[in-house]
Amino acid sequence: MSRPKNDTFLRALLKEPTEYTPLWLMRQAGRYLPEYCETRKRAGDFLKLCKSPALACEVTLQPLARYDLDAAILFSDILTVPDAMGLGLYFAEGEGPRFERPLREEWAINNLSAPDSYEHLGYVMDAVGEIRRALDNSVPLIGFSGSPYTLACYMVEGQGSSDFRHIKGMLYNRPDLLHRILSVTADAVTSYLNAQIDSGAQAVMIFDTWGGSLSHAAYREFSLAYMQRIVAGLQKEKDGQRIPCIVFTKNGGLWLEQIAAIGCDAVGLDWTVDIGEARRRVGDQVALQGNLDPNVLFAAPEIVAAEARKVLDSFGPGNTGHVFNLGHGISQFTPPESVTALVEAVHGHSRLLRK
Amino acid sequence: MSRPKNDTFLRALLKEPTEYTPLWLMRQAGRYLPEYCETRKRAGDFLKLCKSPALACEVTLQPLARYDLDAAILFSDILTVPDAMGLGLYFAEGEGPRFERPLREEWAINNLSAPDSYEHLGYVMDAVGEIRRALDNSVPLIGFSGSPYTLACYMVEGQGSSDFRHIKGMLYNRPDLLHRILSVTADAVTSYLNAQIDSGAQAVMIFDTWGGSLSHAAYREFSLAYMQRIVAGLQKEKDGQRIPCIVFTKNGGLWLEQIAAIGCDAVGLDWTVDIGEARRRVGDQVALQGNLDPNVLFAAPEIVAAEARKVLDSFGPGNTGHVFNLGHGISQFTPPESVTALVEAVHGHSRLLRK
Numbered sequence: 001m002s003r004p005k006n007d008t009f010l011r012a013l014l015k016e017p018t019e020y021t022p023l024w025l026m027r028q029a030g031r032y033l034p035e036y037c038e039t040r041k042r043a044g045d046f047l048k049l050c051k052s053p054a055l056a057c058e059v060t061l062q063p064l065a066r067y068d069l070d071a072a073i074l075f076s077d078i079l080t081v082p083d084a085m086g087l088g089l090y091f092a093e094g095e096g097p098r099f100e101r102p103l104r105e106e107w108a109i110n111n112l113s114a115p116d117s118y119e120h121l122g123y124v125m126d127a128v129g130e131i132r133r134a135l136d137n138s139v140p141l142i143g144f145s146g147s148p149y150t151l152a153c154y155m156v157e158g159q160g161s162s163d164f165r166h167i168k169g170m171l172y173n174r175p176d177l178l179h180r181i182l183s184v185t186a187d188a189v190t191s192y193l194n195a196q197i198d199s200g201a202q203a204v205m206i207f208d209t210w211g212g213s214l215s216h217a218a219y220r221e222f223s224l225a226y227m228q229r230i231v232a233g234l235q236k237e238k239d240g241q242r243i244p245c246i247v248f249t250k251n252g253g254l255w256l257e258q259i260a261a262i263g264c265d266a267v268g269l270d271w272t273v274d275i276g277e278a279r280r281r282v283g284d285q286v287a288l289q290g291n292l293d294p295n296v297l298f299a300a301p302e303i304v305a306a307e308a309r310k311v312l313d314s315f316g317p318g319n320t321g322h323v324f325n326l327g328h329g330i331s332q333f334t335p336p337e338s339v340t341a342l343v344e345a346v347h348g349h350s351r352l353l354r355k
Numbered sequence: 356m357s358r359p360k361n362d363t364f365l366r367a368l369l370k371e372p373t374e375y376t377p378l379w380l381m382r383q384a385g386r387y388l389p390e391y392c393e394t395r396k397r398a399g400d401f402l403k404l405c406k407s408p409a410l411a412c413e414v415t416l417q418p419l420a421r422y423d424l425d426a427a428i429l430f431s432d433i434l435t436v437p438d439a440m441g442l443g444l445y446f447a448e449g450e451g452p453r454f455e456r457p458l459r460e461e462w463a464i465n466n467l468s469a470p471d472s473y474e475h476l477g478y479v480m481d482a483v484g485e486i487r488r489a490l491d492n493s494v495p496l497i498g499f500s501g502s503p504y505t506l507a508c509y510m511v512e513g514q515g516s517s518d519f520r521h522i523k524g525m526l527y528n529r530p531d532l533l534h535r536i537l538s539v540t541a542d543a544v545t546s547y548l549n550a551q552i553d554s555g556a557q558a559v560m561i562f563d564t565w566g567g568s569l570s571h572a573a574y575r576e577f578s579l580a581y582m583q584r585i586v587a588g589l590q591k592e593k594d595g596q597r598i599p600c601i602v603f604t605k606n607g608g609l610w611l612e613q614i615a616a617i618g619c620d621a622v623g624l625d626w627t628v629d630i631g632e633a634r635r636r637v638g639d640q641v642a643l644q645g646n647l648d649p650n651v652l653f654a655a656p657e658i659v660a661a662e663a664r665k666v667l668d669s670f671g672p673g674n675t676g677h678v679f680n681l682g683h684g685i686s687q688f689t690p691p692e693s694v695t696a697l698v699e700a701v702h703g704h705s706r707l708l709r710k
Contacts, residue, residue, distance in 0.1 A: 165688060168650030172658055215626040215648045215682075217665075253609045254627060271570040272609060293570050295523030303527055310572075327570075331518060 004137045009071040009323060013244040013266050013287045017319045021350035022070035027329030028063040029075045032336060035062050046091050050077050053126035060131050067343050071140050076124055078146030078207060081188050082155045084115035102158030109177050114188035117195035125199040132200035143201025145193055147208035148185040149223035164213055186226040190233040197235050197243050205246040212251025228262035246289055260285045271327035276314035289323040297334045301341035308345040319354050359492045364426040364678060368599040368621050368642045372674045376705035377425030382684030383418040384430045387691060390417050401446050405432050408481035415486050422698050426495050431479055433501035433562060436543050437510045439470035457513030464532050469543035472550035480554040487555035498556025500548055502563035503540040504578035519568055526577060541581040545588040552590045552598050560601040567606025583617040601644055615640045626682035631669035644678040652689045656696035663700040674709050
């Protein structure tokens with residue numbers, strides 16, 4: 001199977017020359033799009049939307065119909081894996097995700113096992129296949145998973161948290177129990193991402209949303225080590241094409257050198273890092289993805305364009321190694337016109353910079 | 356007036372030799388102490404507790420009665436300054452702080468002015484005086500304020516926020532308005548801290564809780580620049596004693612060099628930074644304060660002690676320049692016995708290291 005017609009995203013990740021800087025947006029299929037809200041309403045609730053391959057495919061394609069984006073990303077939730085482990089994912093109205101059975105008892109942790117990705121997460125693999133067919137080789141499809149530590153945060157806390165005191169209490173008091181959770185989860189994520197690759201994902205990304213809440217030492221031991229294990233276990237090629245892997249730890253700017261060394265192809269950056277400085281620190285080893293503050297998209301179009309140009313200018317000269325993105329998911333309150341301004345600015349200015 | 360009998364904290368900040376590493380804890384007078392909850396109940400609500408000099412003095416002293424801490428910190432709320440500006444601070448039951456009149460309209464921003472610290476915040480100055488008398492020169496008293504950007508977050512959002520979209524929207528769309536808010540607030544904070552110093556505070560700390568949510572460039576322009584202005588405007592001596600100033604930006608680990616250069620005596624660190632590395636980066640210029648993850652205090656006493664020793668060992672040899680603290684405020688769920696273990700470990704191990 002050949003590369004997609006627009007393979008700029010894949011080439012940038014693999015540090016092959018590109019004519020412009022490709023971009024996609026974390027959470028690009030989301031509530032800022034009226035058509036997404038429409039489909040979600042039709043689905044009934046968020047989980048039904050995730051679990052229906054047809055609807056997941058529909059919303060995955062929506063931002064690509066509106067904007068000249070260089071990649072699609074599978075529409076799903078990061079908590080599908082612990083849900084498949086039997087923790088009982090649900091969404092309380094107007095609140096974030098919750099688990100019916102938070103993981104805190106030793107017996108429950110000992111009983112934890114990695115789900116079969118095809119049997120228990122077949123709806124995700126079906127969605128990947130359906131999206132690939134619908135994309136018809138136009139742009140690449142990104143598969144993804146939460147990192148083991150990020151998934152464990154939700155599994156142990158039972159919901160989002162501002163202090164993570166249950167999981168941190170376990171980390172310091174019973175590191176053996178947390179290592180057991182992380183080990184099983186890392187196996188589950190490896191199998192899950194490999195199944196996505198087998199089903200058609202052309203790149204994969206690991207979202208480590210909460211690793212940045214750890215101390216420098218705990219980050220290495222409880223988050224990075226498990227992402228390294230996953231990266232080592234990933235299928236590297238499919239049909240003769242390299243499958244690049246992106247690792248993103250939010251608030252991980254202090255640890256870029258360590259992240260870049262785990263064998264991934266690219267490192268995601270949030271907006272607290274100057275991307276030019278990040279490139280000087282690790283740019284020989286990996287491609288970089290990022291890193292505009294999503295709140296810039298609340299500004300007028302000319303300001304959006306100016307801020308996007310600053311990121312490109314900071315990355316500096318060269319014709320590859322950068323995938324433009326936000327430093328975090330796009331806000332549900334974003335005016336859709338802002339994204340038009342952003343896409344034009346990134347594509348236009350990066351072409352100019354290559355001249 | 357002479358230095359307090361135990362001036363270890365002041366000496367560590369000024370990089371004079373000390374026999375052990377001094378410590379205090381952010382939010383040390385707080386809900387983890389049963390006696391604090393008792394006083395608060397008696398006060399009726401949190402704001403009344405802040406606004407009563409007698410009760411503020413009572414709770415300030417409570418942790419010192421229990422533990423061998425090396426400094427007291429004024430009990431107050433960071434939002435007293437915007438409250439004195441007329442925004443109407445209140446606490447909704449079971450929720451965080453809120454303002455009745457969030458600051459979003461241009462006319463309201465133009466009308467904003469710095470309050471007179473003695474007239475409008477006299478209750479704080481009275482508390483400082485009362486606490487100093489009660490301390491009877493045993494340990495030094497720390498005064499404090501929120502940073503202008505952190506205060507502005509609450510002033511513009513009207514409450515805490517997970518995305519800061521109102522203030523960030525203003526930052527990118529109407530930076531002139533945000534600069535006006537920050538400029539007035541910086542003047543107010545300068546006057547507020549100088550009034551605390553005049554009333555008896557022997558060191559001051561600026562808490563920049565939310566500066567770390569900014570991009571690298573916005574942090575310099577909208578947070579750090581205003582803290583620099585405050586530091587430049589602070590009274591440096593009182594009664595022949597130097598008044599040291601500590602600046603703490605949570606999640607500011609990437610920017611330590613810049614923070615250390617604004618003229619403060621010490622830089623606060625959260626737990627994401629290795630304090631030894633921080634020392635190598637900026638330790639010639641400033642003292643360092645930090646940086647244990649407050650969640651360590653949920654662990655057993657011997658683990659608390661071991662983690663505290665790791666911080667001291669990482670800071671490394673030398674007999675000054677480190678004030679031990681947590682990387683953030685102590686959690687309300689902390690078992691009080693954990694603090695006993697922490698204080699013993701810090702004092703004991705740091706004495707050993709000096710041998």
